[in-house]
Amino acid sequence: MKKQNALLIIDAQYDFCNPAGALYVPNAENDIQRLSDFITTNATQLDHICVTLDTHPVNDISHxxxxxxxxxxxxxxxxxxxxxxxxxxxxxxxxxxxxxxxxxxxxxxxGEFPHFIWTTHCLIGSKGAALDETLSKALEKWIKINKENNQYKQYQAVTKGTYPLTEHFGIFQAQIPVKDRPETQLNQSLLDSLNEYENVYLAGQAKSHCVATSLKQIMDYAPKLAKKIIVLEDCMSDIPNLGHLGEPIYQKAKELGVKFVKSDDVQL
Structure with missing residues (x-):
């Protein structure tokens, strides 16, 4: 299989992307539609897609x-x-x-993020933790299109947030890793697998928190991978009134040469 273009989708789940979701991010449904269109338009040229799934117990430190x-x-x-x-x-x-x-x-x-209490969200095994339906259909279509071209493709799903005693915004590591809890520690294998691709497109929810932190972790722990990141800036939105928390990360990314593009400007 080619290893040219990968897509990393952060937490595109019901609770964030649907207006009826527990922690709905305003405008997320429009972000998801643009992202789904991007996947379908570039289906045969997207060699790998990784989706992340924020997943919590009820009695989580942030609930x-x-x-x-x-x-x-x-x-x-x-x-x-x-x-x-x-x-x-x-x-x-x-x-x-x-x-x-x-x-x-x-x-x-x-000193990065204060401790916030969120609406109880993305509970393990719940509807709220599931992939957004529009995106899910786009992923199925991506698989079908490639099957018709005799290409076997399947998206990768990676969970985070299952350990209740630390916040886990970024996909690669919890905010405060916990000794003897591997699920909170640096996911080097995921960084390494993404680094095998020439271009890694980044999208998801929320821009202010989980996308921003994932991008920061890439810059901190995988600088070679950071040079391959292309942010789909119209496929993510901020949690209202909290966009300032992620903005320094995006500013640093721009200074380091990370690319920011509109999804419909990309033709792979």
């Missing part, structure tokens, strides 16, 4: 059920929780208090 305030109430989605607030008793973890405090300490020292 309301993990926490309570002084009156026993859960935090509202989009609440920011700091280590000082935990130490002062404003917020109390319902589980693993020692590990949670250590996590917040390390996260704040890292």
């Amino acid at each position: 309301p059920s993990f926490w309570r305030d002084a009156t026993g109430d859960e935090p509202n989605p989009f609440t920011q929780i700091t280590l000082k607030e935990v130490e002062d008793g404003k917020w109390t973890p319902n589980f693993y208090p020692k590990e949670t405090k250590e996590y917040l300490k390390n996260l704040e020292a890292q």
Whole structure:
């Protein structure tokens, strides 16, 4: 099989891409339509597609059920929780208090993303964790078109976020890797497999968080791969009011020469 063009799709799932999803990213359904059109238009020239799947247990450190305030109430989605607030008793973890405090300490020292509580989303095995239907159909069509050309292709699915005691935005590594938990540590094999391709197109949700962090991890851990990245900038959107969190990453990427293109400008 040729190893010319790969496509890495970050977290294009029901809960992010459908207006009825638990953590819907506004405009994501339009991003998905453009991405699906890109796949179909360039079907025979896309040699590999990798989709990532954000996947969480209910009692995840970023979900309301993990926490309570002084009156026993859960935090509202989009609440920011700091280590000082935990130490002062404003917020109390319902589980693993020692590990949670250590996590917040390390996260704040890292200085990249504050700890946010999200709407409970992408639960393991749920409808919300499934691939967006429009994208799923486009992937099936991509496989069928290539079959008709006597080419066997199948998309790769990679999960993240299953360990409940660390946020896991980027596909390649959790925000704070946990000792003895391989699923949180650097996925070098995925970096290596993508690096086998000449061009790696990048798209998905949300631009401000999971796409941005995945791109940063590529720049940090696989600089040779970073030079091959082509960001489909009209196939991703920010979580409202939080776009500023990812913007420094994209600015750095542009300074390093990462390409940014519109999906309909690409004819492979």
